[in-house]
Amino acid sequence: MKTPTKGNILLSEPFLQDPNFARSVVLLTEHNEEGSIGFILNKPIVYKINEIVDDFPEFDAPVFMGGPVQRDSLHFIHRIEALADDGDEIAPGVYWGGDFEKLKRMIRLGIVVPHDIRFFVGYSGWGPHQLEGEMEMKSWIVSKRSEKFAFADRSEALWGEILQAMGGKYKAMAHYPVDPSLN
Numbered sequence: 001m002k003t004p005t006k007g008n009i010l011l012s013e014p015f016l017q018d019p020n021f022a023r024s025v026v027l028l029t030e031h032n033e034e035g036s037i038g039f040i041l042n043k044p045i046v047y048k049i050n051e052i053v054d055d056f057p058e059f060d061a062p063v064f065m066g067g068p069v070q071r072d073s074l075h076f077i078h079r080i081e082a083l084a085d086d087g088d089e090i091a092p093g094v095y096w097g098g099d100f101e102k103l104k105r106m107i108r109l110g111i112v113v114p115h116d117i118r119f120f121v122g123y124s125g126w127g128p129h130q131l132e133g134e135m136e137m138k139s140w141i142v143s144k145r146s147e148k149f150a151f152a153d154r155s156e157a158l159w160g161e162i163l164q165a166m167g168g169k170y171k172a173m174a175h176y177p178v179d180p181s182l183n
Contacts (some may be wrong), residue, residue, distance in 0.1 A: 002142035007091035009143040015138040039066040066120030078117040
């Protein structure tokens, strides 16, 4: 069992029963003694950011269900150097948050492109040592490949693609059926 750290990707085990996290890919943005925070990278919602945030410029960036916690909150990760000082670096060249008004200005000026940012409604959160407990129960697999997958275009296939890239027993897991009783 690998110990999760900020910037890692968490993959739900193939048969995890929690409907919030079934076949989820979570980018871990914070992990310390106080708990853990992350965002689900492979559960897009049907709305664009300008459809859910008033006074946001038209922008064709995907919005994802970040997790079951505080679904009335909005978060973003990005790889925009000009916003790096205002955000928290979670992996090389990947940042969480920043000055939202500055981001909107940059979008209006055409400086930001959609594939450099991901928006999330809500987040995934764990209390102190809760994630470690779930790791011991074999609910999660840790992958260290966050930069490559954080902005992947094919989010629906992401869970299987990461497992495939990990090789070995994980490659076989990528092909497990969602419901084994239907085989």
